[in-house]
Amino acid sequence: MRSRKLPVIICILAVVTMCSMCRKAQTFTEEGYDSRLSGGLATVFDASSKAFTHELNGLSGNDLAAHELGDVGFEQTFVSAPAPVFGGLGPIFNNVSCVSCHHNDGKGTPTAGTATSSLLFRISNGMRDEHGGPQGMDGYGGQIQDQGLFGIQAEANMDISYVESPFTYPDGSTVNLRRPFYTMKNAYKAMAGTYYLSPRLAPPVFGLGLLENIPESTLLSFEDPADRDGDGIKGHANYVFNPQTNRKEIGRFGLKANTSTIKVQVATAYQQDMGVTSMIRTHEASWGQPQSIGISADKYDLPDSTLNAVAFYVKTLAVPARRDVADIEVKRGEAVFAQLNCGGCHRTAIRTGLDIAVPALSNQRINPYTDLLLHDMGDGLADGYDDYLANGKEWRTAPLWGIGLFEKTNGTPYYLHDGRARTIEEAILWHGGEAENAKTNFTKLTKTDRQAVIKFLRSL
């Protein structure tokens, strides 16, 4: 008897253990919600310089292997072809690896010409391409590559200078704000006509799998293009061309929500930022340049498996947990942040959709502090560069999760799309346009309340 029951018991035990291992999506009730979990189940507890570099919990063996392979690809310095692996850099490029711009998977540094430079410039003639996107400049394409392989001239270099001017609060205290000015030099050929530049500093790359998984209907429910509720905040989605699916999709990534998926973003980064071609972006960025050594579509640089792994790596980077959530000043700051209606753009309590492949991204309540929509931010931040439906004054609401850790992850922190702001306070003071009300009301707060708002943001 006993000997016949044993296999059955073993079988039942095995099934029970397997079921407890299959990570079913869990959800949190509002009451029991732990406000430290900005990324729901995809939250990790690390407030060190490596806070943005962790995979989300509960990846299966295969997924973990893919994530780790992608991690290697993200950190790998590419070299010029021919090379057995990680070849294909250039001929012209902006930097040699993903991580050299996205420092510790976080924000970049707004310098020009150094190894850590992560500010790049999009360029357009102000017209539209066949898909409604920005049309590049003749001989330059859509981005200025400021480096070239040995013997190959870069397209141009950009000099950055800042002009400082003081901002004075109604209570008399002052803060110095710096406005960037850019000068192009060493252009390899004269620009054919008027051009528009869009400076863009590398943003953090964690938590993006969650943002990709927010249902489109949720994002559209945040739109208020006619400002029906009269709060001064409009917000609308971008719709952009996806070269992989060959259709227009809602934009989520890029500083003007100018890319729809992580995979296309990664393929475009390889092509434009590093000169590495792939199955999605088959032509060199220098295509059309006199010195072009562009290759044919069937001989692109990057194996599909590397592109997939790096995209998966980015998709599965976890969000760091909040700190000091019970601190009285932080709680006060959170209440004032809500009162000022900063959350009209920097949205919380968003629920992600279903992702059967990666349960930790599925059905999570997240606090990204963004609506992924485009907002007019006023003349102060305008670049005058149109990107699909984004006009020259519009930017995607920057996610604020992790912002309190930029000092750790980047050494010296920089904020806003071009890194002009050196502190969170400076970043707030640059807000204008649809955020003018929120900014003005922030400036009218007592110094104690202003500091509380900043302390709250530092807890994110």
Ligand code: HEC
């Ligand atoms: C020269 C600097 C630079 C390099 C190199 C670079 N990036 Fe980026 N990255 C940027 C900038 C700038 C943006 C914003 C782009 C935009 O607005 O269109 C960005 C955006 C992104 C985003 C979207 C983030 C978001 O919040 O929307 C992802 C993902 C990304 N990069 C991944 C990568 C990967 C993977 C690599 C390596 C293959 C890479 N990047 C290489 C500068 C860089």
Ligand code: HEC
């Ligand atoms: C109308 C929408 C809107 C409102 C309201 C708004 N913001 Fe923003 N916020 C943005 C956008 C868009 C950006 C990115 C701007 C850029 O990069 O030039 C941003 C950027 C930021 C940044 C810098 C993020 C980074 O990573 O560099 C901080 C900090 C910030 N906002 C805080 C606030 C606070 C505090 C309030 C309320 C006083 C507020 N915002 C109100 C849209 C808004």
